[in-house]
Amino acid sequence: MKAAIVGATGYGGAELIRILQQHPNVILQSYHASNSHGESMVKRYPHFQAVSEMDLANIDPGQIAADADVVFMATPSGVSSELVPAFMSEGARVIDLSGDFRLKDPRQYEKWYKRKAPEKTVLDHAVYGLTEWLDTDVSETQLLSNPGCYPTAALLGLAPLVKNDLIDSNSIIIDAKTGVSGAGKNPTSITHFAEMNDNLKAYKVLEHQHTPEIEQILVGWNPDAGPVTFGTHLVPMTRGIMTTIYADASQDMTAAKLSDLYKETYENSYFVRIREQGTYPGTKEVYGSNFCDVSVAYDERTNRIMVVSVIDNLVKGASGQAVQNMNRMFGLDEKAGLAFAPVFP
Amino acid sequence: MKAAIVGATGYGGAELIRILQQHPNVILQSYHASNSHGESMVKRYPHFQAVSEMDLANIDPGQIAADADVVFMATPSGVSSELVPAFMSEGARVIDLSGDFRLKDPRQYEKWYKRKAPEKTVLDHAVYGLTEWLDTDVSETQLLSNPGCYPTAALLGLAPLVKNDLIDSNSIIIDAKTGVSGAGKNPTSITHFAEMNDNLKAYKVLEHQHTPEIEQILVGWNPDAGPVTFGTHLVPMTRGIMTTIYADASQDMTAAKLSDLYKETYENSYFVRIREQGTYPGTKEVYGSNFCDVSVAYDERTNRIMVVSVIDNLVKGASGQAVQNMNRMFGLDEKAGLAFAPVFP
Amino acid sequence: MKAAIVGATGYGGAELIRILQQHPNVILQSYHASNSHGESMVKRYPHFQAVSEMDLANIDPGQIAADADVVFMATPSGVSSELVPAFMSEGARVIDLSGDFRLKDPRQYEKWYKRKAPEKTVLDHAVYGLTEWLDTDVSETQLLSNPGCYPTAALLGLAPLVKNDLIDSNSIIIDAKTGVSGAGKNPTSITHFAEMNDNLKAYKVLEHQHTPEIEQILVGWNPDAGPVTFGTHLVPMTRGIMTTIYADASQDMTAAKLSDLYKETYENSYFVRIREQGTYPGTKEVYGSNFCDVSVAYDERTNRIMVVSVIDNLVKGASGQAVQNMNRMFGLDEKAGLAFAPVFP
Amino acid sequence: MKAAIVGATGYGGAELIRILQQHPNVILQSYHASNSHGESMVKRYPHFQAVSEMDLANIDPGQIAADADVVFMATPSGVSSELVPAFMSEGARVIDLSGDFRLKDPRQYEKWYKRKAPEKTVLDHAVYGLTEWLDTDVSETQLLSNPGCYPTAALLGLAPLVKNDLIDSNSIIIDAKTGVSGAGKNPTSITHFAEMNDNLKAYKVLEHQHTPEIEQILVGWNPDAGPVTFGTHLVPMTRGIMTTIYADASQDMTAAKLSDLYKETYENSYFVRIREQGTYPGTKEVYGSNFCDVSVAYDERTNRIMVVSVIDNLVKGASGQAVQNMNRMFGLDEKAGLAFAPVFP
Incomplete structure (x- = not known):
């Protein structure tokens, strides 16, 4: 084609x-x-x-x-x-x-x-294409809308909790961090190397346009889902997004139960890798690849669930997922052209 | 001396x-x-x-x-x-x-x-020396315990909220990010340049030893203060800590009210700089200096308060604050030897 | 296989x-x-x-x-x-x-x-396998010795000059710069992120073990080739080598003549890309790929030729070239498994 | 004042x-x-x-x-x-x-x-103010021209060789590397973080405007000094310049002799630190300070001298040296206001 x-x-x-x-x-x-x-x-x-x-x-x-x-x-x-x-x-x-x-x-x-x-x-x-959760038949879809980079990382991390109603609907906080390529190719003072290097910045605080995108999908998954607080930060690296997600557990919970749930949920999703319980990903471990790596933890002291998910913002957060969606739309193997390994180190 | x-x-x-x-x-x-x-x-x-x-x-x-x-x-x-x-x-x-x-x-x-x-x-x-909130007379103190780097950033950011009872006691989440010098001088695989460069890692998730230090001080300030969720991340930079703090407002709140409160609270604290409302600090803006820069925001949509505070982990987060405490213990001007500007860019 | x-x-x-x-x-x-x-x-x-x-x-x-x-x-x-x-x-x-x-x-x-x-x-x-200049039939070779990372970049840059006798035999200076992954996976104090970040270091000055490797090949190409001065530096990046090579022209020279020579020489070498005259490569432009990008310039003021060549030290400087050699040894297309693009940015 | x-x-x-x-x-x-x-x-x-x-x-x-x-x-x-x-x-x-x-x-x-x-x-x-070699009385000077960043590093490294006629007059090659702040505050595509991070670039090759500045001073020191070849590179760090200088020895030479000469030459120059023989500086060791650190080596195999000198381009390479010159012009202690230590790590 x-x-x-x-x-x-x-x-x-x-x-x-x-x-x-x-x-x-x-x-x-x-x-x-x-x-x-x-x-x-x-x-x-x-x-x-x-x-x-x-x-x-x-x-x-x-x-x-x-x-x-x-x-x-x-x-x-x-x-x-x-x-x-x-x-x-x-x-x-x-x-x-x-x-x-x-x-x-x-x-x-x-x-x-x-x-x-x-x-x-x-x-x-337009059909919204978070590929792993795309339940529409898109074989005839004419307009597929590819998800934002932050929403991809956040939603893949949140899906098992929200779909299974495991958290308080108003307790979701997403602390998101992105590499600088997310700001695009045009040079600006915020992306100027001399100032961004060795620096960590909060930006677009509470104003990021990906907020309603996340909320729209969550409500689609679970009508009880409330608004989220979404904090955004710029990290001195070229590629990579990490979302650290906090939410209050609404049911009896253990770390092992969470870990099992995540593994089962994504069992057949090649590009979502659930990390071994107790280990946490770095963004470099998905660098240049279409993977989303996810860890989940449970804080007994506060009854809070914490999810860490990482992607390469330009691949799974943009062009890689777009190709994954193309594969789906045209009946190809979902992995076609995307099964390359992360570049590490 | x-x-x-x-x-x-x-x-x-x-x-x-x-x-x-x-x-x-x-x-x-x-x-x-x-x-x-x-x-x-x-x-x-x-x-x-x-x-x-x-x-x-x-x-x-x-x-x-x-x-x-x-x-x-x-x-x-x-x-x-x-x-x-x-x-x-x-x-x-x-x-x-x-x-x-x-x-x-x-x-x-x-x-x-x-x-x-x-x-x-x-x-x-031992007297705990978060200098800005040190209300003991330390002119005769024999053992002063200098705060941890994360607690310094987190507590300076939280103090106005906790002391004035403005947040739900169990709602505090601290998403903390540190530069790699915080891990010390001994080379380890987690601090190996080839792997830490262009990388962002979650580490010691829910297990960081600074957690009880923060909680102990918060309870001292306000007996209602509950446990906090404390997420810790390693950022590819040498110096700098940012804590992004989220908490539910327990009273009617506005951004302006918060901003005024923070400015008044730290009016006489040279080393705590409250940033203009709507602007947020980068860690580089305190690089090499004893400043702690703090911004505060209010998310009307979720009724949540968000605080961003940054320090240089080796200065205000360690040796600078130690000298500030020495100045206090020996009756010197608190700024003596510490009034140097951040190195920017 | x-x-x-x-x-x-x-x-x-x-x-x-x-x-x-x-x-x-x-x-x-x-x-x-x-x-x-x-x-x-x-x-x-x-x-x-x-x-x-x-x-x-x-x-x-x-x-x-x-x-x-x-x-x-x-x-x-x-x-x-x-x-x-x-x-x-x-x-x-x-x-x-x-x-x-x-x-x-x-x-x-x-x-x-x-x-x-x-x-x-x-x-x-052992057959030395700088693939582009491998003139032995290796279809039966039992032991192929893969070149060092620095020698690969330096020799691909020097070959047209030395083979065509265009420079004074004792005038070669190679100022080499490497990313930190070249030092391997074991953490050491020189590769400690806190100290290597935002730093540029000279190391192993005049003692690098790749010096005789370069000289041996040069003499094989041209018996007049003398010893080289080889300066080595560690750059705060994960991958990438640049060698900047200086040598005195021994014949009438122009920039255009040099540019043409390099283009012709590597016309059939897919992995060596000669850059447009007057433009110079950055290491990121070969990141993660098997390419070696080369520019050549002529300094009329000093009658000196300057060559800049870049590779990814882990690919063309190590594992990529090893696979290229395997392809050659086993009669496969030299590009097989290696035709992936650099990861940029 | x-x-x-x-x-x-x-x-x-x-x-x-x-x-x-x-x-x-x-x-x-x-x-x-x-x-x-x-x-x-x-x-x-x-x-x-x-x-x-x-x-x-x-x-x-x-x-x-x-x-x-x-x-x-x-x-x-x-x-x-x-x-x-x-x-x-x-x-x-x-x-x-x-x-x-x-x-x-x-x-x-x-x-x-x-x-x-x-x-x-x-x-x-205009009086040119490379402070360590300023032999004019500037107590009445009305216009002092502060040296360029590259020339400062290169000339402090070359002075002992050129003034003492120890090298062939046409053999000087300066391979220079700078941090990105040297390109100024205006964002451009070459200084865009996403592309400059994890990258090393050759730029302004053979065209840098600091070339004639270096040559003018060298000829002032020694009328025999010929043109220099000057290679310039951009390194992914904020501050710092390193010049690696190569020149052919014109006399019998040893490393020890060179080391002694450099130490004697700069004995009374607080801001020029000659490193122990056999050790080489990193730019971070002068970060934020007015020091210029210099090492010198002798390559017996090629009879070439190699000098490595580092400065912080914004301090000794610009504003620090300007203040040092002010101190000299106004009869103050040359160290006044400049005796702060490098920020390391």
């Missing part, structure tokens, strides 16, 4: 190229960015020399839809919502990596993204 | 040398480590060349007590408890940086440190 | 597992380390969970030789020379990643490695 | 504030930046809260000259040359940290800086 990437010059796009050029079932057909026709991808990303050397092309939805079986939109929030309708009407099947089609309630989108929501008619087509 | 440092070869000791060699009221008399007599400090720490070039000496409590007005014990937990009694009986005034004399209840010490507690008779002399 | 890894617990071994578990022509048969029988690899390297979960086995040369078509020795220098003879006499085909079989002159080995050289009879079998 | 800082919002300016606010003989009178009147310095640099809280002021040369005894120009190259004449004609004594007044030959300036050179009449007043 043939794939096109729109918004190929950001980190999400570049990571899609890295993954798709090795995918056994995919031909990487073309990559696109606004006003970039004929520009060399290798000039922007010299690491692609000899790996993937096509030139960039402009964004022509009709042409792209005609040439490709699947279109990845690696465009920023606000841009996807403008471009996707044209691709849809050309009949393309679209996997969108932005935040534009994740929130079902346009008022939530407008509150948190501070920007106009996408058309309701388009939005209604 | 004259100061001696016992356990000078660890990071706490080295940081004491850095601070004390510039202190206007102190002569750095000698530094000591077991079986080190005559060894060159500069060989171990070449950055001290031309700065402080004395040789190390063995630990002779009688001699040291005779020669110095104050003795800093920068020895590890377990070692301090063995050495301090001899110094006490020689009449020395001791500031201990280890965890040995912080917990008033020997059973707690033995549970969390997994080691025999110090003699009760010695322990009873 | 079936492969076994001896010395699997070091970084070279772990990187072999990462590469070989995805190699289309290889079954990873077993991994081995001394006195490790039955130990879990995943316990040592949790990132291998779900990827490669065999237990470690002891080192039984007869058994291993019987079960595997190729044996990778990822053992340290000094250990390989002890183990390899047994494997040879069992008829195994061996690729050795240590320094033991690289130097043809035992006196050089003993001088630089400060240890007894391997048996001359075994040494004489 | 009173000091003003013009261009206070860059890293050089911020570092001057850090140093001067602790200087025993200086009152920090005011800081200035274009169109910044009334802006809060603490907003830009929160780490200055409680340390130095004045607002920024516009640049009014008459007012500043009237109020301050010394004016530090921490403005970029190109800006200093525009501003300095006005300060001079108001009678101010100026220490300029930019590159504008370092090169005596305007053609060299225009070639390397690609910009119009400053007025010859002003340029002629």
Whole structure:
């Protein structure tokens, strides 16, 4: 099958190229960015020399839809919502990596993204693709909305607790930490090496746009789920997200019971690895891979459950999961093109 | 006045040398480590060349007590408890940086440190020195126990809430992150550069020995204070601690009210800087300094208060606060020798 | 074909597992380390969970030789020379990643490695495998000696100059910089994160054991080649080597002429990428990949040629090149299992 | 005495504030930046809260000259040359940290800086202030030009060799490596954390504007000194410069002879520390301090001398040396305000 990437010059796009050029079932057909026709991808990303050397092309939805079986939109929030309708009407099947089609309630989108929501008619087509918990048949889905990086880590960690009603509905606190590539390719003062190196920063405190995304899914899983407190931090590393989740147990609990529950829940999910009880992951242990590693602990002293989950924000938190969703949509083995090991150390 | 440092070869000791060699009221008399007599400090720490070039000496409590007005014990937990009694009986005034004399209840010490507690008779002399909240007159104190690095950051952040009874007593969660120097000078696999670089790790989850220290002080401030959940993480940076604290508000609250409260509380505390409402600190902004920077936020959606506090673990979290306590014990200006700016960037 | 890894617990071994578990022509048969029988690899390297979960086995040369078509020795220098003879006499085909079989002159080995050289009879079998310049037919070779990390980067950069006699034979200076994983998995004070982070160190100055390896190959290429000055530095990053090479031009030279020469020389070498004239590589642009990126410049002011070459020390500088050599030895496509892109950013 | 800082919002300016606010003989009178009147310095640099809280002021040369005894120009190259004449004609004594007044030959300036050179009449007043080798009486100097960061490290390392005619005049190669703060406060793609972290880059190869500055001083020391080859690299750390210098010995040499020569040469220079023979510095050992640490080695095999020198680029490489020069100009102890220890680890 043939794939096109729109918004190929950001980190999400570049990571899609890295993954798709090795995918056994995919031909990487073309990559696109606004006003970039004929520009060399290798000039922007010299690491692609000899790996993937096509030139960039402009964004022509009709042409792209005609040439490709699947279109990845690696465009920023606000841009996807403008471009996707044209691709849809050309009949393309679209996997969108932005935040534009994740929130079902346009008022939530407008509150948190501070920007106009996408058309309701388009939005209604979008299927949210947290792959491990995707229970819709997506073999015909035209618009798949790929989850945010933080929500992926948080929701994979929370699912067993929320779905099984094991915690107080209003007690969820997510303390999230991300590597700096999560802030994208544009240099800013917060991502300036001289200041971010050897530094740990709290940012977007209580204002992160991934908050309602997490809450929407939790409520979908369990109508009792209340709002979450979501603390976000920038860590001096390139890749990686860790979410440390705290919630009050609502039932008699033990660490062993939790550990068993998590192992059973994800028994058939290749990309979710439950760590041995009493051990905890580092983000480097999933670096460059599509894995989400999860540990769970129980604090008897406070009757609180603590979950630690880690992902590579650019892989399972973005482009890797997008390919995993593509595999699902096109009836391929879910692991196809994604079974590479983490790069460690 | 004259100061001696016992356990000078660890990071706490080295940081004491850095601070004390510039202190206007102190002569750095000698530094000591077991079986080190005559060894060159500069060989171990070449950055001290031309700065402080004395040789190390063995630990002779009688001699040291005779020669110095104050003795800093920068020895590890377990070692301090063995050495301090001899110094006490020689009449020395001791500031201990280890965890040995912080917990008033020997059973707690033995549970969390997994080691025999110090003699009760010695322990009873120890005054816990979180300087900003030290209400004992320490002008005659013989044994001052310097707080742990995490407790310093957490307690300075929690004090206004707990002392003013503004939060539910059982709702405190402290998500703590530390730079790697907190693990000390001995190389281990967890602190190996190749694996810790570009990595973020959860460690000692729910087992950190600073937990009961925090709880003991909180209960001292407010008998209702319950146990805390304490999550600990290792961040790929050399210095710095951030504690992100979450607690449920027990009263009507607003962000502005909180901000005012924190500013008033620490109005006369030079080393605690309350950040402008809506801005949050990075650890680098206190790098190399004795400051603790604190921000406070209120999450209306969940009725939760969130506090972010940062320190340099080796300064305010160890040697800087030890000198601040020395200043207090000897009637000096609390800022003496400590008013240097953070090194930024 | 079936492969076994001896010395699997070091970084070279772990990187072999990462590469070989995805190699289309290889079954990873077993991994081995001394006195490790039955130990879990995943316990040592949790990132291998779900990827490669065999237990470690002891080192039984007869058994291993019987079960595997190729044996990778990822053992340290000094250990390989002890183990390899047994494997040879069992008829195994061996690729050795240590320094033991690289130097043809035992006196050089003993001088630089400060240890007894391997048996001359075994040494004489060893073929040095800088793959791009391997002109021996290795389809029957029993012992292939994989190059050192520094020599790989330096020699690929120097080859066009030395082979074409373009520089003064005594003018070569190699200023080399390595990431910390090059120092191996054992924690030491020089690789302690708290001290190596935000630090740049000169080490093993003029004493690095890769010096005679470089010189031996250069003389093989051009009998006039003189000794080189080799400066070595440790850079605060996990992976990556850069060698900056300086040499006096012995002929009329221009930057364009040099650029053309390098492009022609490596036209058919997939893993050597000559960068566009006037642009220079960063180590991150080869991170996790088997590429060696090379730039060349000419300083008219001083009539000096400057070459910059970068590799990932664990891939092209060790395990990747070892697999490339295996592909050559067994008649496979040289790119088989190695055509993955760098992980960037 | 009173000091003003013009261009206070860059890293050089911020570092001057850090140093001067602790200087025993200086009152920090005011800081200035274009169109910044009334802006809060603490907003830009929160780490200055409680340390130095004045607002920024516009640049009014008459007012500043009237109020301050010394004016530090921490403005970029190109800006200093525009501003300095006005300060001079108001009678101010100026220490300029930019590159504008370092090169005596305007053609060299225009070639390397690609910009119009400053007025010859002003340029002629400028005294180049590599403090350890400043043999002019500067007690009346009106315009002192502070050296570049690379030249400071390189020249302090080269001086004993060049002044004593110990090397071949055309053999000098300087392989220089800098931390990222050397690139200034403006975020760019080369200093973007996600790409610079875990990366080592060659940049401005053979084009760095510090090249003619080094050569000008060398020729001043020894008319035979030829051009140098100057390789420049960006290292993933915030502060620090290392220059590794290679040159051919022109006389019979031994390592011990070199070591003695360096120790004697810098015997009375507090800020230049010659390391014990056979040991080599890391940049972290001078972090945050005004020291320059130097090691020297002799490679018998190639008859080449190798010098390694390290500085903190923002202190000895910029603001620290500027204060050292101020001390000299105003008859203060050269160490005044600068005798603080490196921050290690």
